[in-house]
Amino acid sequence: MRSKKKPVIAAAAAMTVVAITGSAVGCAETADATTRKITGTLSDGSTYLFEVPANWNGTVLLYSHGYNPGPSNPAKNAGSAEVNEKLLADGYALAGGSYPGVGWQTPNALGDQIATLDQFAAQVAAPRRVIAWGESMGGEITSLLAERYPDKIDGAIAMCPAVAGTVPWFNTYLDGAFTLRTLLDPDGTVPLVNITDVASTQSYWTQLVENAQKTAEGRARLALAAAFTTLPTWSQPGTSEPAGTDHAAHERNQYYSLSTTFTLFQAAVRADMESKVGGAFSWNTGADYRELFSGLGQGAKAEVDALYKQAGLSIEDDLGALQAAPRIEPSDPQAIAKMNEYAPTGSPRMPILTVHTTGDDAVFPSLESPYAAKVRTNGDTALLRQTYVSAPGHCNFTTDEVVASIKTMDQRLSSGAWPSTSPEDMNKRAADNGTDSSHFVEFQPDPLPRPELYP
Structure with a gap:
């Protein structure tokens, strides 16, 4: 079980509000004459938040937050209050925005984050260095900023990002759903794409999975669906790795x-x-499920084989049923193309560090492999480093792991060469903070079964 030891940081005193006028500016606050806090609103209605410590080192950390289902939509400049306090104590200025809406906001966030950075330069000062960083959807946004804005940003840290692109990522969800419905409810009519009734659809999947878990046959088929979705085998926070x-x-x-x-x-x-791009962007026409199964990692296949044997089921029969089942057509090419406009191309124009938990069951570690392959094909491997943290769950990083990642990028930009990103050295960098809650490890994610962006 992982522990999260908190650094000892003095609490900020009450803030004194100082009004600032301007069309894109709200107000500035001073925390005991040590940290300036500035808030404001962009022209599209999104808000931003800056914090600048008295010992500012000249570097701005531009934070892109993750998926926010709403209804509230505050600006964020760090993933947690603990991380916020530690980074300010280390002399970094923090900046981040809300985006103009909730849910999937990647298309809007790119321009908003750059506008937020411009506001920082106008209201505070031009930074010596800008490091973009973000988690989950914010990691996806950060990877795109690294490709599109080399004149504004110096380095990028994408944490648990969908760097393979949303289309192949959600095709893995589709493969899991297709497997569950075909094998556990062959007469079921719940839609796999073009979702309109969210509540009933979500209730259907929950009940289907819960019922399957009660029998050996159901558990075997859940394992097969999990394998096609590339779900990790350690995902429940607060548990030890099996x-x-x-x-x-x-x-x-x-x-x-x-x-x-x-x-x-x-x-x-x-x-x-689907509502943001105007239609369904997933399909499974052309998918050979026997071939996909044979291409899975050894651990995934061993688990499925063991559970199928225990249940007295034939994996060949179930793969045959998947092959014979009616497929989901790529019915909306415009939606697919729109979604793919925001798939990282694998051509970063600055150093980029990715950080992923090994037990991420939302944005799977398998998404890292196609991105690395694209970067290799484009000849940009010198710009990319990929690291992994042994932890269950999505973006389940300790403060030390976050700070170590930022310090790694800072060193890369200062020296012009990557410091070691081995697990040993990443953990040592984290331990320099005075605590011991870092779990970087050697890790090779399973391959993504269907990495293609188009049918």
Whole structure:
């Protein structure tokens, strides 16, 4: 079980508000003459938040926050209050925005984040250095900023990002849903794409998964669906990592993910994204499920084989049923193309560090592999470093792991060469903060079954 030791930081005193006029500016505050806090509103209605410590080192950390279902939509400049306090104490200025709406906001966020950075330069000072960073959807945004704004940003840290692109990411969700419906409810009519009734769709998946977990046959088929979705075998926060051959424990973790994260993304998040691009952007025509199964990682196949044998089921029969089932057509090419406008191309124009938890059951570590392959193809491997943290769940980073990642990028920009990003050195960099709550590890994610962006 992972612990999160908090650094000792003095609490800020009460703030004195100082009004500032201007069309894109709200107000500035001073925290005991040590930290300036500036808030304001951009022309599209999104808000921003700056904090500048008295010992500012000249570097601005431009934070892109993750998916926010609403209804409130505050500006954020760090992932947590603890991280915020530690970075300010280390002399970094923090900046971030709200985006103009809730849900999937990547298309709007790119311009807003640059406008937020421009406001910082106008109201505070031109920074010596800008490091963009973000988590989840914010990691996706950060990876795109690294490709599109080299004149504004010097380095990027994308944490648990969907760097392979949303289309292949949600095709894995579709493969899991297709497997569940075909094998557990072959006469079911719940839509797999074009989601309109979010509540009933989410309830359907939850009930289907919960019922399946009650039988050996159901658990075997849940494991197969989890394998096609590339769900990790350790995903439940607050638990210890199961042994490598404890297939029952692996399946229990995947059941946890299927009954929580999966149902949310396959219903509410998919519906939101479809509404933003004007249609369905997932399909499985052309997918050979026997071939996809043979291409899975050894651990995933071993778990499925073991559970199928225990249940007395034939994996070949179930793969045949998947092959014969009616497919989801790529019905809206414009929606697919629109979504792919925001898929990272693998051509970063600055150093970029990705950081992923090994047990991420929302934005899977398998999404890192196609991105690395694109970067290699484009000849930009010198700009990319990929690191992994041993932890269950999505973006489940400790403060030390976040700060170590930022210090790594800072060193890269100062020296012009990457410092070591080995797990040992990343953990040592984290330990320099005076605590011991860092778990960087060597890790090779399983391949993404269908990395293609287009049908």
